[in-house]
Every structure is written in C-alpha cells, then in structure tokens.
Amino acid sequence: MIGLGLRLAVAGGREAAVRLVVVAAAVALGTGLLLATLAGINATKSQSLRYAWLNSALSEATTAARPGVDPVWWLGREDYFRGAEMLRLDIAATGPAAPVPPGLPAVPGPGEFYASPALHDLLRTVPAAELGDRFPGREVGLIGDAALPSPDTLFAVVGQAPDVLAAQPSATKVSGFLGGGEATCSRCIVGLNDTMLTVSLSVVATALIFPVLIFIGTATRLSAARREQRFAAMRLIGATPRQVSVLATVESIAAAAAGAVLGFGVFSAVRPGLAAIPFTGATFFPSDLTLTWVDALAVLVGIPVGAAVAARLALRRVRISPLGVTRRVTPKPPRAWRLIPLAAGIAELAYFVGRKPATTDGQTYAYLAGAALMLIGLVLAGPWLTMRTARLVADHAQRPAALIAGRRLADDPKAAFRAVSGLVVALFVMTAASGAITAYVAERARPAAGSVEATSLSATFWPEDIVPGAPSPSVSDIPAGLAELPGVRAVIPIKENDRSVAFDSTNPQGPGLISCADLARTPEYGACPPGARTVAVWSDLIGPRDPGVSPEERVWPASSATDLDARRLLAVVVATDGSDTAKERARTVLATMDPWGRYPATEAEFEADSARTLVQFQRLADVVILASLPIAGCSLAVSVIAGLTDRKRPFSVLRLTGVRIRMLRAVVALETAVPLLVVAAVAIGAGLLAAALFLRAQLDYPLHGLGAGYYAMVGGGLVASLAIIAATLPLLRRITGPETARNE
Structure with missing residues (x-):
C-alpha cells in the first residue's frame, strides 16, 4: 500500500502533480519560517551567554580566590557615543598566572587597549577629540567574537598598572570569568534577565509557530474534497478503512516530507538576513543562527507526522462509510462552551488587578497564563462567533449571494474560521503587545531631541x-x-x-x-x-x-x-x-x-538605558507582527484556493443553470471576508483588553491610544488579506466551465 500511495502522489495525473508541488512549496515556506524562529531563539540565548563574562565582577564564583591563579583587577563602566552604549573595561594583571578574558590573546598592559571591530572602525573615522582621546595609549589588537554580544558592540579593554587600578574604590579582584555553566549570577546587571528571556522567547516562539502550523495544516488539506471522493471510490471497490488511511497518510507524508527538506534550503537562504535583524536591540553573528540536532530532527519528523494526522482527520467520513462523501450531512454546530477559555483568561488577568504577585517570576507566569488562555479561547470561540455572524447575515440577506454565503458559513463555520485563524492569532498578539508598549512609552515618555x-x-x-x-x-x-x-x-x-x-x-x-x-x-x-x-x-x-x-x-x-x-x-x-x-x-x-x-x-x-529592555521586547513584538501577518496571508490564500478547487463541480453546475459568475464571486468573497472581519474585530478587542488588564495589574497605567504604526499594520494586513481573496476570484471562470460539470 505504501508503494501505491507513493505512485498516486507522484503519478496521479496533472492534478495530483500540481497538488504535490503546491503542498510541498507551502510546507517548505512554513518550515523555513519555523526553522528561522528556532534559530532566532538559539541566537538570542547565545548572545545572552556572551554577555555573561561581563558580569564576572558580580559573581561570588569568580571573585573568590583560586589556588594557582593570579587575579586581575577589574573596573567596568558604561560610556556613550552619539547615543549608543559603549562598554569599557579597565583591567590589570597581578601576575603571570592571571586569567585572560575571552576574545583576547593576553591581558593588555599599561598604555595598551583592545577594541571591538565596531569601535576600531569608529576610532579610524571619528576625530580623536570626540572619541579617541578617551583611551590612553595605543590600540594593540581587536577583541574576538567570543567576548562580544554583537558585531555592533562598542567595547574597549584597557590595560592599567595594578597599583593604580587597585586604588580605585569601584575596582574588584577577579580570579576567573563567567561562561558556560557559570553563565548566571544573582546580581547580574549586563545583558538580558535569563528568566525573562526564556519566558519572553517562549511567547514569541508560540506566537510564531502557531500561525506556521496552521499554514502547514491548511496546505496539507488542499483538494481534500477531491481526495475524499477518490478514496471513497476505493472503498466501494473493496478497499478497507485501514488501507485508505495508509494511502492518505503516505500521500500527505510524501508532500510534507519534500516540503520539510526544502524548508532547510529556505532557512539557509534567509539566514544571512536574519543575522542583521536586532531581535534584542543588537544584531547577531551569523554563526549564532544555528539549529541543534533536536531542532532539526523535531522539524523533519514533526512536519510529516502533523501532515499525516491532518490527512487522517480529513478522511474520517470515508473511513466510516464509502458513501459518506456522497451522503453529506451538516456538521454539528459549535456550542457556546467554546467561550469558556476566553472568559477564563479575561477573569484570570482581571483577578491580578490590585493583587500583583510578589516575585518577578510569579508576575511573568500569571500574566503569561492569562494571555495564553485568551489566545486559546479566541481560537476555540472563532467557529461559534463565525456561526452566529453567518446566521445574522442569512437572516437579514437581501441578495442571493448573501443568503447562500450566510447559509454555507452557518453549516460549516469551523472550515470558514480555519482559513483566518492564523490572522486572528497575529492580530491578538500584535494588539496586546502594541497596547502595553504604547502605554508604557506614553507614561514614561522619552525626552524630545531638542530638550x-x-x-x-x-x-x-x-x-x-x-x-x-x-x-x-x-x-x-x-x-x-x-x-x-x-x-x-x-x-x-x-x-x-x-x-x-x-x-x-x-x-x-x-x-x-x-x-x-x-x-x-x-x-x-x-x-x-x-x-x-x-x-x-x-x-x-x-x-x-x-x-x-x-x-x-x-x-x-x-x-x-x-x-x-x-x-x-x-x-x-x-x-x-x-x-x-x-x-x-x-x-x-x-x-x-x-x-x-x-x-x-x-x-x-x-532614559534609553532604563528603556533598553522595553526596546528589546518591542523588537520581539515587531518580529511577531511582521512574520505572522504574511504567514496568515499565505494560509488564507491556500485555504481560498483549496475551497475553490473542492467546489468547482457544484459551481460549474450553478453556472449551467444560469447563475452569473459575478454572483459566485460575491458568494466566495462573502464566505471569506465575513469571518475575517468579524473575528479580526474580536481579536483586536481581546488584545486591547488583555493589554489594559496587564497594564492596570502590573504598572497601574491606563491604556493609551495606539500609534499610527499599529493602525497602518492592521489596516495593511486586512487590506492585503482582502486583496488575496480578490486575487483568487478570477479562478472561478477558469475552473467552472461546462467541461468541468461534464468531466466530473
């Protein structure tokens, strides 16, 4: 059966070949974005580890005396150049067995200093009176990548005499440098908070992976109705339910596996550009954007497995009866219980207004749980909201197109919502993040340039x-x-x-x-x-x-x-x-x-220093927004095309009975646009509510009006989605000709 399934996947005629190529291409794009997300998480963690050694003077493990080690005197300070942060470390070795900082060949002596590549370039191009005169002596080399959080880091390690540096009240003796397993310390001040980093990146990964998985699942369901008919015919000539399931699974796995492999090529193509994106406020080294073998294996196995599960779920009616495809019945309507998780998430966030947890971790997990419940609740409540809206459209329809679209949406709201679910997730995350950050910035406004x-x-x-x-x-x-x-x-x-x-x-x-x-x-x-x-x-x-x-x-x-x-x-x-x-x-x-x-x-x-963490999270929010919207748009396009392909025979029959192509286009447009706009409005409202509850509970700030950038992105995303719907409408004329009804 596996051989037959592969033969059907690659040699089932032009339609099967086109479906295989489209599914593989869609899965490749989704897989590439998924790999980029995982690599971005790994890169951010690598960057955080390279920050670690700059906290060596704050760790009990590295300031304690070590046998056989001559400590170094350490004095780290922060400087600025044209608004950019610049780090300076004055250091002095007390003996020949002194530890050498990472990225340096030796501890610099008095009158010597090492500069990062970015600082080295500035020292060569900027007048000494503006920058170079701050560094005594001569530059003796470049600081290696192992000591630099980012290629753009401005950093200098300046050598001093031990007795001079020892006299400074803020100097500390250091016997080693943090790194590897010692990458954390209780008083670390340089770099990102490790707990907050992990939680925040988990939110970002979830927010990105969810639309990607929806996209991949949508792609694997292309021509689902046509495949159901073919497998039902096999059941009628004696194929068992297990054999049909195997055929469907093999066909889906073949396309998904090909797409997953191609996805690694997509990731390799976008990797250099990803390194230049400052997810955390600083760019990455290309070598940071790596995948662990666990990441690669999980994607290579998980994507085909997910496609197989989607295929088996799509063929439940065929497994029940070979006549199930012909004798279609209206699915059970979604129930109001789907609103419970959304209400629970709102109640959870509202509970902490005036009851803020005492610890940072407690606050993080409390708000994360509420936001996650609201996100899950939106996805679950989407079909119910779509059904209620569709019934209103049908009850108040004054034109045939609105009546047909409303009735069809009400009969199968789950399928209609599935097409826009990725956009709903993107809009909720974007609105919640923009609402919280906009209010924070408004309450703690940055000084104007001329102030x-x-x-x-x-x-x-x-x-x-x-x-x-x-x-x-x-x-x-x-x-x-x-x-x-x-x-x-x-x-x-x-x-x-x-x-x-x-x-x-x-x-x-x-x-x-x-x-x-x-x-x-x-x-x-x-x-x-x-x-x-x-x-x-x-x-x-x-x-x-x-x-x-x-x-x-x-x-x-x-x-x-x-x-x-x-x-x-x-x-x-x-x-x-x-x-x-x-x-x-x-x-x-x-x-x-x-x-x-x-x-x-x-x-x-x-002020920029105190807002640096905010800037980092703003960057992460921007990444979620800019990545989620295109993914959701792709999901919508694939879903609309799949719906047109699966319904080309009934549409062609309608055309034979005299229905104009204009009305069919109106039906398709309404079927997609109604759930898109309604659920988008709910997602935006839920995002604003989540932001308002978080701000009131955590900071006692009110929700402020969102900036023009937010409205531009939301409006642009919705307009682009409607444009995708409009772009698919010309297919109706080509796929609903008389020959379609005759050949079917």
Missing part, C-alpha cells in the same frame, strides 16, 4: 568614587577650554548639599546646590523662588521629572546654605546646542576631570 534632557551633559563626582586621600575635583579643575568648544553654550558647576539630607525622588531637596545668579544665566533649567540666593538642585539640573511641569517651569526649593564657595564640587553640567560633535567633544573633555569615575551622559541616554 535639555537630550542636549545637556552632566558629570557627577560622587565622594564614594574618589580615591581615598586624593583631592576632590574643584571648580579650578574644570578645563578652561571646555566653555570654548563649538556648540557649548554654558558650563555650570554644582556644589554638594548637606550629606545628612535624604535624597530621593520624593524629597524636593536635591543633592546639589547652585547660586541663583548662575541659574539665572540658564533659565532652561528652572528658576529660584523670590528672594532666594541659593537653591537645592539635582546633580544634572533635571532630576525626577514631573509630567505636568517642564524643566524651564520648575522652581527649585531655596536653601539656607551660605558657604557655597567652600563646598566641594559635586557635578558639572554642560549645556550644548544638541549637536553630536558638541556633546562628544564635551564628554571627552569632562572625562579627563575624573578618569576613574562615571562617564558623563545626558538624561536622555540614562
């Missing part, structure tokens, strides 16, 4: 960062040429407030002091109250933002301090014209005042 948050640099000299016994920076240490740099409008010194004051976002007293005379020269940073001579400010002259008050409208609290000149220098704020050249030159000059402290930065750059 003081984006144009002013601040360098803060915290007492704890000063080497014990060394003099603290003073006003006289501010480089004389700083104010003369092109684009620098003002250089403002900030003195230290009383250390006994508790400085936090709820206290109007900031950690710094400034004279009202100095503040009056830069009104964009606020004003003094009437009669005050000195006010308490934050070290960057901005501090915690009040959503209802702009910086220039702020009135700082008066201070009773009268010894401003005698107090130590806390910070220097440099107001610029906002140009990259002015900011980078000022940053480089400010860095020379305290070469071991925190690097100067703008408030906008600090």
Whole structure:
C-alpha cells in the first residue's frame, strides 16, 4: 500500500502533480519560517551567554580566590557615543598566572587597549577629540567574537598598572570569568534577565509557530474534497478503512516530507538576513543562527507526522462509510462552551488587578497564563462567533449571494474560521503587545531631541568614587577650554548639599546646590523662588521629572546654605546646542576631570538605558507582527484556493443553470471576508483588553491610544488579506466551465 500511495502522489495525473508541488512549496515556506524562529531563539540565548563574562565582577564564583591563579583587577563602566552604549573595561594583571578574558590573546598592559571591530572602525573615522582621546595609549589588537554580544558592540579593554587600578574604590579582584555553566549570577546587571528571556522567547516562539502550523495544516488539506471522493471510490471497490488511511497518510507524508527538506534550503537562504535583524536591540553573528540536532530532527519528523494526522482527520467520513462523501450531512454546530477559555483568561488577568504577585517570576507566569488562555479561547470561540455572524447575515440577506454565503458559513463555520485563524492569532498578539508598549512609552515618555534632557551633559563626582586621600575635583579643575568648544553654550558647576539630607525622588531637596545668579544665566533649567540666593538642585539640573511641569517651569526649593564657595564640587553640567560633535567633544573633555569615575551622559541616554529592555521586547513584538501577518496571508490564500478547487463541480453546475459568475464571486468573497472581519474585530478587542488588564495589574497605567504604526499594520494586513481573496476570484471562470460539470 505504501508503494501505491507513493505512485498516486507522484503519478496521479496533472492534478495530483500540481497538488504535490503546491503542498510541498507551502510546507517548505512554513518550515523555513519555523526553522528561522528556532534559530532566532538559539541566537538570542547565545548572545545572552556572551554577555555573561561581563558580569564576572558580580559573581561570588569568580571573585573568590583560586589556588594557582593570579587575579586581575577589574573596573567596568558604561560610556556613550552619539547615543549608543559603549562598554569599557579597565583591567590589570597581578601576575603571570592571571586569567585572560575571552576574545583576547593576553591581558593588555599599561598604555595598551583592545577594541571591538565596531569601535576600531569608529576610532579610524571619528576625530580623536570626540572619541579617541578617551583611551590612553595605543590600540594593540581587536577583541574576538567570543567576548562580544554583537558585531555592533562598542567595547574597549584597557590595560592599567595594578597599583593604580587597585586604588580605585569601584575596582574588584577577579580570579576567573563567567561562561558556560557559570553563565548566571544573582546580581547580574549586563545583558538580558535569563528568566525573562526564556519566558519572553517562549511567547514569541508560540506566537510564531502557531500561525506556521496552521499554514502547514491548511496546505496539507488542499483538494481534500477531491481526495475524499477518490478514496471513497476505493472503498466501494473493496478497499478497507485501514488501507485508505495508509494511502492518505503516505500521500500527505510524501508532500510534507519534500516540503520539510526544502524548508532547510529556505532557512539557509534567509539566514544571512536574519543575522542583521536586532531581535534584542543588537544584531547577531551569523554563526549564532544555528539549529541543534533536536531542532532539526523535531522539524523533519514533526512536519510529516502533523501532515499525516491532518490527512487522517480529513478522511474520517470515508473511513466510516464509502458513501459518506456522497451522503453529506451538516456538521454539528459549535456550542457556546467554546467561550469558556476566553472568559477564563479575561477573569484570570482581571483577578491580578490590585493583587500583583510578589516575585518577578510569579508576575511573568500569571500574566503569561492569562494571555495564553485568551489566545486559546479566541481560537476555540472563532467557529461559534463565525456561526452566529453567518446566521445574522442569512437572516437579514437581501441578495442571493448573501443568503447562500450566510447559509454555507452557518453549516460549516469551523472550515470558514480555519482559513483566518492564523490572522486572528497575529492580530491578538500584535494588539496586546502594541497596547502595553504604547502605554508604557506614553507614561514614561522619552525626552524630545531638542530638550535639555537630550542636549545637556552632566558629570557627577560622587565622594564614594574618589580615591581615598586624593583631592576632590574643584571648580579650578574644570578645563578652561571646555566653555570654548563649538556648540557649548554654558558650563555650570554644582556644589554638594548637606550629606545628612535624604535624597530621593520624593524629597524636593536635591543633592546639589547652585547660586541663583548662575541659574539665572540658564533659565532652561528652572528658576529660584523670590528672594532666594541659593537653591537645592539635582546633580544634572533635571532630576525626577514631573509630567505636568517642564524643566524651564520648575522652581527649585531655596536653601539656607551660605558657604557655597567652600563646598566641594559635586557635578558639572554642560549645556550644548544638541549637536553630536558638541556633546562628544564635551564628554571627552569632562572625562579627563575624573578618569576613574562615571562617564558623563545626558538624561536622555540614562532614559534609553532604563528603556533598553522595553526596546528589546518591542523588537520581539515587531518580529511577531511582521512574520505572522504574511504567514496568515499565505494560509488564507491556500485555504481560498483549496475551497475553490473542492467546489468547482457544484459551481460549474450553478453556472449551467444560469447563475452569473459575478454572483459566485460575491458568494466566495462573502464566505471569506465575513469571518475575517468579524473575528479580526474580536481579536483586536481581546488584545486591547488583555493589554489594559496587564497594564492596570502590573504598572497601574491606563491604556493609551495606539500609534499610527499599529493602525497602518492592521489596516495593511486586512487590506492585503482582502486583496488575496480578490486575487483568487478570477479562478472561478477558469475552473467552472461546462467541461468541468461534464468531466466530473
């Protein structure tokens, strides 16, 4: 029977050959996208592991002394260049047996540094006054890929003398580097949170794999009605149900297996382009996009097995009776119980409003469970919603096309919904993600490009960062040429407030002091109250933002301090014209005042740091959106074509009885467009509700209006889907001619 099944699959005439090619091509596309999803997950995990060694100073396992190992002194800091994060590691070996960081041939000595390829290119093209002067000595080599999270990473490893680095309060002794099995630490701050990464990628994988599997399942059901008739004829001449099942399984497996193998070729073709997509905010090395043998085996086996299951389910009526195809009965209508999972998901998310779990993991799993229930509920409720809508269409139909389409949809709503289920999943995920992220961004709006948050640099000299016994920076240490740099409008010194004051976002007293005379020269940073001579400010002259008050409208609290000149220098704020050249030159000059402290930065750059995780998840949401919509569109196209092929004989008979082709096209369009638009509206509403419940429970934020990009993608996706439906309508004239009824 297996040989006969293969012969029927490859030598069953033109129709069988076309069906085999179309199914194989559809499965190849779906398999390629599935492999790309799995490779993207593996790449993100590989990137996270390469971040791990940068947390070595925070791990008890690597800071403890090790026999026979000379530790290295370690001081890691974060710098910026034109808004991009730049990492710097100052390191000093204490002996010949010191561990060597990954990606380096040796620990650099004093006056030497290694640069990442991206930083190396910048140092060759950017004026030294903007970047190169921050790195003492000479570049002695490139940092290898093993130490870099991304090809675009800006990173420098700078060698220092051991006694100099040992004197720095923030320096740490390190006896080894995290990696492999030690890739996690309790206080890790560099890279992605491992738990959040795993959960988030699982959501992304599910959101992508589900439409892919729907697409593959739809493709394997091409010409299902025609195949049922052929297998029913075999039953009538004596074939047993088991033999028919074997034939159907072999035919489906042949097409799916060919498509699965071709899918690896599709993946190989798109792999270079995938590496350039910043799923996590950073691009990948091509070698990161790999598949494990488990991934490859699961796809190679799972896709044909899934096709076989779909084939057996499609032929249940044939197995029951050889006359089952001829004596068709209306399937049982879907029941209202299908709404229960959707309602349960909504109730689960609503329960946690005001009852947020105490731990991060608890919050993640609570919200993930609610979203998953809603997604499953949408898929289950789809046929019931389609049936109810179809009955309304039929009851209120004023034209034959609407009546026929409504009756047919009501008779078999499961088949109608199956064609649009992939799009429903994509719309729900896209709406929920966009709703949550849009609200977060609106509540914590990024500073505008021309605001003081984006144009002013601040360098803060915290007492704890000063080497014990060394003099603290003073006003006289501010480089004389700083104010003369092109684009620098003002250089403002900030003195230290009383250390006994508790400085936090709820206290109007900031950690710094400034004279009202100095503040009056830069009104964009606020004003003094009437009669005050000195006010308490934050070290960057901005501090915690009040959503209802702009910086220039702020009135700082008066201070009773009268010894401003005698107090130590806390910070220097440099107001610029906002140009990259002015900011980078000022940053480089400010860095020379305290070469071991925190690097100067703008408030906008600090905001970008706090929003980096949000950006990463926004990238993942974009990937889901941009990948799911085309997959759903392909599923819709295959489903519509399959429906036309299976019904070409009844349509040709209708044409022989005088029905116009225009009405048949209207029937097909309504049968597909009605469930598409109705269930899409429900999916969008459910996504907005899920986002609103999550925001209220987790952040106590309201749901904000979605941006133009969301509406453009939703509108574009629906328009593209309707265009796919319209593109299939010309097939009706070709496949419903009189010869079809005669030959059938």
